[in-house]
Amino acid sequence: MEDLRCDQPVRGIVENKERGAFYQDAADYWSQIPATVDGMLGGYGHISTVDINGSTQFLRQLFRLKVPPGKGCSIDCGAGIGRITKNLLFNHFKKVDLVEQNPAFVAQARAALESHDKMGNFYCSGLQDFEPTPNTYDVIWCQWVLGHLTDDDLIKFFQRCIRALKKNGIIVVKENCTTSDKLDEDPTDSSVTRPLDHLCRVLQEAGLKCVKQKRQTNFPHGLYPVYMIATRPLLNPNEEISRAKLDTDINREVCEHKSLDVSLEKVEITTPTITCFEEEAIDFQSKVEYSSDDSTKTESDVSTAKELAEKKCDIF
Ligand SMILES: C[S@@+](CC[C@H](N)C(=O)[O-])C[C@H]1O[C@@H](n2cnc3c(N)ncnc32)[C@H](O)[C@@H]1O
Numbered sequence: 001m002e003d004l005r006c007d008q009p010v011r012g013i014v015e016n017k018e019r020g021a022f023y024q025d026a027a028d029y030w031s032q033i034p035a036t037v038d039g040m041l042g043g044y045g046h047i048s049t050v051d052i053n054g055s056t057q058f059l060r061q062l063f064r065l066k067v068p069p070g071k072g073c074s075i076d077c078g079a080g081i082g083r084i085t086k087n088l089l090f091n092h093f094k095k096v097d098l099v100e101q102n103p104a105f106v107a108q109a110r111a112a113l114e115s116h117d118k119m120g121n122f123y124c125s126g127l128q129d130f131e132p133t134p135n136t137y138d139v140i141w142c143q144w145v146l147g148h149l150t151d152d153d154l155i156k157f158f159q160r161c162i163r164a165l166k167k168n169g170i171i172v173v174k175e176n177c178t179t180s181d182k183l184d185e186d187p188t189d190s191s192v193t194r195p196l197d198h199l200c201r202v203l204q205e206a207g208l209k210c211v212k213q214k215r216q217t218n219f220p221h222g223l224y225p226v227y228m229i230a231t232r233p234l235l236n237p238n239e240e241i242s243r244a245k246l247d248t249d250i251n252r253e254v255c256e257h258k259s260l261d262v263s264l265e266k267v268e269i270t271t272p273t274i275t276c277f278e279e280e281a282i283d284f285q286s287k288v289e290y291s292s293d294d295s296t297k298t299e300s301d302v303s304t305a306k307e308l309a310e311k312k313c314d315i316f
Helices: 019-031 045-063 083-087 103-113 151-164 196-206 237-259 305-311
Strands: 073-077 095-100 119-124 137-143 165-176 184-186 191-193 208-215 226-233
Touching: 045 083, 045 137, 045 165, 045 208, 045 226, 083 103, 095 103, 103 119, 137 151, 151 165, 151 196, 165 196, 196 208, 196 226
Parallel strands: 073 095, 073 137, 095 119, 137 165
Antiparallel strands: 165 226, 184 191, 208 226
């Protein structure tokens, strides 16, 4: 797999804000936003169908992988009012949980979705604090929310997600990305938009590898490029458990041999065979591909601050 590590650190993205203020300001922003699809999408409610269609196609491709995820349980992270739960995840999974930090959005999601037979748990929590139940989810879907987490918190969140995956599980990230090499900080909603390669490096640092990646098509001109990235742990967590057990067994064996005064060199340790989906791992595509949907090619092509403001009109 391509190593995306470079000198540029992925940490410390909220340069001028203390961590608590970064999250509180976002919570304050979202508390003013109406609990509607238009509210979730920053006035772009009309793109919801195109977005869901793109996600549906992508998810279908994941089910056609050599080692597909199960269709038992998924979770919608940063779910808002449950737009993705309702229009995407209900169509593919037996049970769907959601997690969202804003109590009013959770209440709205509950009112609209609680009676649905596939609806599972509603968690009201920031992702930076959320502890998903281990070994629970076939697909963890994170969309248009990860810019609200610092790099450090995002890496830790992904690591908790890895533990929450079932065998063959997948974490999907669908996010805006900048085409430049700089983070875009948005003081209005207290979020950042990461360059694609920065997001990929965060995923890699968390211990994830890419199994499929696609740019969303047919969004209106002038929006950030949106990428869907399907990832899996570098090592399947269940196999990691069996490997840990194997390591323990080996250690025990070593200890037993030790107590019999057998020299360590004489103990034969065979490396366990670990299936880790290598056949499916692909390189993260860390450069944004040009699309005819783009109104301009890159942010760096945009010269004036006014143009920049227009170009960066956010989906939320
Ligand atoms: C742009 S909306 C997207 C909602 C949903 N993912 C969708 O696509 O319809 C962003 C959502 O992230 C939530 N959010 C913001 N910061 C969060 C955090 N730290 N943890 C969890 N959710 C957060 C907001 O309250 C809001 O509901």
